[in-house]
Amino acid sequence: MKLQKLSKVVAVAAITMTSLSASYTMAADGKVYRLKMAETWNANFPIFGDAPREMARLAEEMSDGRLKITIDSANKHKAPFGVFDMVRSGQYDLGHSASYYWKGKVPNTLYFTTMPFGMTTPEQYGWFYYGGGQALSDKVYSKFGLRSFPGGNTGNQMGGWFQKEINSVEDLKGLKMRIPGFAGEVMAKLGAKPTNIPSGELFTALERRTIDALEWVGPSLDLRMGFHKIAPYYYTGWHEPATELQFLVNERTWKKLPDDLRTILRTSMKLSSYDMYIQSYHESAENWAKMKQEFPNIEVKSFPSSVMKAMYDANESLLAEKAAEDPLAKEILDSQAQYMQKVRVWTNISDRAYLDSLDNLAD
Amino acid sequence: MKLQKLSKVVAVAAITMTSLSASYTMAADGKVYRLKMAETWNANFPIFGDAPREMARLAEEMSDGRLKITIDSANKHKAPFGVFDMVRSGQYDLGHSASYYWKGKVPNTLYFTTMPFGMTTPEQYGWFYYGGGQALSDKVYSKFGLRSFPGGNTGNQMGGWFQKEINSVEDLKGLKMRIPGFAGEVMAKLGAKPTNIPSGELFTALERRTIDALEWVGPSLDLRMGFHKIAPYYYTGWHEPATELQFLVNERTWKKLPDDLRTILRTSMKLSSYDMYIQSYHESAENWAKMKQEFPNIEVKSFPSSVMKAMYDANESLLAEKAAEDPLAKEILDSQAQYMQKVRVWTNISDRAYLDSLDNLAD
Numbered sequence: 001m002k003l004q005k006l007s008k009v010v011a012v013a014a015i016t017m018t019s020l021s022a023s024y025t026m027a028a029d030g031k032v033y034r035l036k037m038a039e040t041w042n043a044n045f046p047i048f049g050d051a052p053r054e055m056a057r058l059a060e061e062m063s064d065g066r067l068k069i070t071i072d073s074a075n076k077h078k079a080p081f082g083v084f085d086m087v088r089s090g091q092y093d094l095g096h097s098a099s100y101y102w103k104g105k106v107p108n109t110l111y112f113t114t115m116p117f118g119m120t121t122p123e124q125y126g127w128f129y130y131g132g133g134q135a136l137s138d139k140v141y142s143k144f145g146l147r148s149f150p151g152g153n154t155g156n157q158m159g160g161w162f163q164k165e166i167n168s169v170e171d172l173k174g175l176k177m178r179i180p181g182f183a184g185e186v187m188a189k190l191g192a193k194p195t196n197i198p199s200g201e202l203f204t205a206l207e208r209r210t211i212d213a214l215e216w217v218g219p220s221l222d223l224r225m226g227f228h229k230i231a232p233y234y235y236t237g238w239h240e241p242a243t244e245l246q247f248l249v250n251e252r253t254w255k256k257l258p259d260d261l262r263t264i265l266r267t268s269m270k271l272s273s274y275d276m277y278i279q280s281y282h283e284s285a286e287n288w289a290k291m292k293q294e295f296p297n298i299e300v301k302s303f304p305s306s307v308m309k310a311m312y313d314a315n316e317s318l319l320a321e322k323a324a325e326d327p328l329a330k331e332i333l334d335s336q337a338q339y340m341q342k343v344r345v346w347t348n349i350s351d352r353a354y355l356d357s358l359d360n361l362a363d
Numbered sequence: 364m365k366l367q368k369l370s371k372v373v374a375v376a377a378i379t380m381t382s383l384s385a386s387y388t389m390a391a392d393g394k395v396y397r398l399k400m401a402e403t404w405n406a407n408f409p410i411f412g413d414a415p416r417e418m419a420r421l422a423e424e425m426s427d428g429r430l431k432i433t434i435d436s437a438n439k440h441k442a443p444f445g446v447f448d449m450v451r452s453g454q455y456d457l458g459h460s461a462s463y464y465w466k467g468k469v470p471n472t473l474y475f476t477t478m479p480f481g482m483t484t485p486e487q488y489g490w491f492y493y494g495g496g497q498a499l500s501d502k503v504y505s506k507f508g509l510r511s512f513p514g515g516n517t518g519n520q521m522g523g524w525f526q527k528e529i530n531s532v533e534d535l536k537g538l539k540m541r542i543p544g545f546a547g548e549v550m551a552k553l554g555a556k557p558t559n560i561p562s563g564e565l566f567t568a569l570e571r572r573t574i575d576a577l578e579w580v581g582p583s584l585d586l587r588m589g590f591h592k593i594a595p596y597y598y599t600g601w602h603e604p605a606t607e608l609q610f611l612v613n614e615r616t617w618k619k620l621p622d623d624l625r626t627i628l629r630t631s632m633k634l635s636s637y638d639m640y641i642q643s644y645h646e647s648a649e650n651w652a653k654m655k656q657e658f659p660n661i662e663v664k665s666f667p668s669s670v671m672k673a674m675y676d677a678n679e680s681l682l683a684e685k686a687a688e689d690p691l692a693k694e695i696l697d698s699q700a701q702y703m704q705k706v707r708v709w710t711n712i713s714d715r716a717y718l719d720s721l722d723n724l725a726d
Binding site: 058061062063064117120121122123125126129130131155156158218219236237238241258259260263264267268270271274275277278279281282284285286288289292300302303305308309312342343345346347348349350351352353354355356357358359360361 | 421424425426427480483484485486488489492493494518519521581582599600601604621622623626627630631633634637638640641642644645647648649651652655663665666668671672675705706708709710711712713714715716717718719720721722723724
């Protein structure tokens with residue numbers, strides 16, 4: 001945050017405090033607060049990049065220009081996975097990224113993006129806002145002088161594009177697949193070879209069979225990558241049922257903001273993250289229709305239950321390891337597991353039962 | 364809206380317009396705008412009443428006290444279903460209600476709450492914000508000098524509490540059921556007797572078999588009504604898959620607000636409506652667990668497919684009648700049907716396929 005003449009602001013605030021009601025003090029300074037945000041994405045990255053821009057626009061309009069946020073994309077700051085450090089140090093006031101990108105640095109941040117076999121989007125928002133998630137997130141991030149808030153949800157991510165069918169656990173052995181994060185560890189446990197390849201090279205790698213499979217996001221962002229033109233099988237998801245991006249705020253910036261601007265910032269972040277969920281849902285529907293029209297032979301497949309069972313068990317054993325290593329990890333994982341057990345019953349008797357009961361009606 | 368010294372405000376605005384940048388003109392007036400809202404609900408009505416209060420709190424905090432909204436509940440203004448008229452006349456600036464309550468007056472408002480066999484919540488938000496829904500809503504409401512915005516979603520509503528099982532269409536004949544709105548018309552077409560009973564008398568009516576069944580909302584609001592203590596069957600939903608409440612704004616109030624306060628009002632409405640969806644989801648999960656613990660013999664049932672098919676066909680024929688009567692109704696219904704056809708494919712290969720693939724994993 002740039003704060004020219006900070007001492008003068010404080011002085012003005014102190015004076016007005018005595019003459020006006022408390023709620024007017026800081027806003028009455030009329031100061032413009034200029035915040036800088038670093039995003040993990042390159043310029044013009046759709047959907048992921050729309051959320052922070054929508055957030056900045058709302059904040060500026062609602063504050064009548066007193067809160068101005070400029071966004072640096074990865075092609076400018078050159079550190080897509082350095083967002084955590086740059087916001088922590090104060091080089092940037094704000095960040096927009098996904099917490100599983102810095103799991104190597106702070107393992108407990110992993111759990112706030114999404115988990116294999118985890119909650120769906122409304123379930124996860126329920127946990128975060130009403131089931132104790134925000135308090136656990138604060139527990140993890142406060143140690144680093146940071147605040148973290150939801151930054152937009154992709155909804156359920158597809159399991160990925162495959163060159164060949166997966167009929168058994170045996171078919172995973174030696175499978176070269178681009179699948180990062182915790183899900184990659186699950187696949188490795190079953191004999192697959194998770195590889196990391198820069199996004200610009202993924203199409204060629206899949207086309208030339210350098211890799212056998214890859215997961216990206218879902219139709220919302222997969223369409224422009226063109227994978228549907230070169231791989232015949234599109235598997236349904238298991239590994240990222242509700243991927244939530246994150247806004248990061250440097251704690252010093254947060255504390256310096258007057259109350260009204262802090263609420264404006266928080267509201268703008270929260271609204272733009274919900275909006276990204278709905279935008280993703282919409283774009284996935286539109287883009288899947290386009291893919292399917294252009295390439296009607298694409299087959300949507302789900303992994304057979306033997307494969308799902310093996311991945312589920314591998315995931316459970318990895319989670320047990322994480323919980324055993326760190327009491328806070330255990331606290332977060334227990335909280336999620338308990339919440340999911342309760343909320344999934346509701347999902348099953350509401351939306352799922354509804355969708356099931358519609359089968360074969362329009363005949 | 365109370366606007367004391369309106370002429371003075373306009374004069375000040377005109378003067379500052381020349382000396383300051385446009386975005387600062389109106390906010391610089393420092394005026395407090397006091398808006399009055401009428402809600403359909405009685406005081407302390409949970410969840411439905413939380414949404415407008417959360418909205419008002421956000422608006423006041425973000426505007427640093429310049430936008431103050433007071434809320435009158437139905438027990439004060441005595442006209443729960445008169446909200447449309449009271450906001451239209453300017454007696455209130457704002458309303459919080461559900462548009463299907465005034466379908467008798469303006470039939471085309473019906474379609475913005477929820478429709479039997481219609482979209483799920485994320486699907487419906489996709490339609491509203493990205494698929495043309497808002498523009499159609501504006502087309503309907505602008506004729507009455509009103510703006511309407513989403514006001515909170517209950518999520519999927521349960522099909523209701525039944526004293527006896529429904530095994531065939533025959534079982535619906537003569538069935539006395541509290542089920543209002545379009546769904547009541549569907550039931551009537553199949554020989555049921557939809558009845559309207561004040562909410563305070565519902566428990567006794569169901570207990571004494573004055574009625575055979577009723578639908579209310581879902582566990583989020585059904586728990587406090589106590590129906591689970593007196594009816595053994597809880598049917599899954601078909602008639603209100605995504606009930607959205609509405610905020611109403613008088614067009615004159617809307618236009619009088621300075622730009623920053625208008626964005627603050629709109630953002631506060633939009634965020635509190637998303638939040639109500641997540642709160643409803645959470646409360647349904649919690650309350651269903653409580654009901655089931657207290658009364659483990661409650662049976663969750665879905666209507667057999669023959670009954671679903673009959674209700675679906677009755678619904679389709681009613682929709683065709685509505686579309687034939689009014690070109691704007693046809694435009695809205697076509698827009699929803701086309702959107703749903705596309706988005707449902709995505710729902711089925713994403714969240715639904717994910718949930719299906721989890722069956723029997725945790726054994």
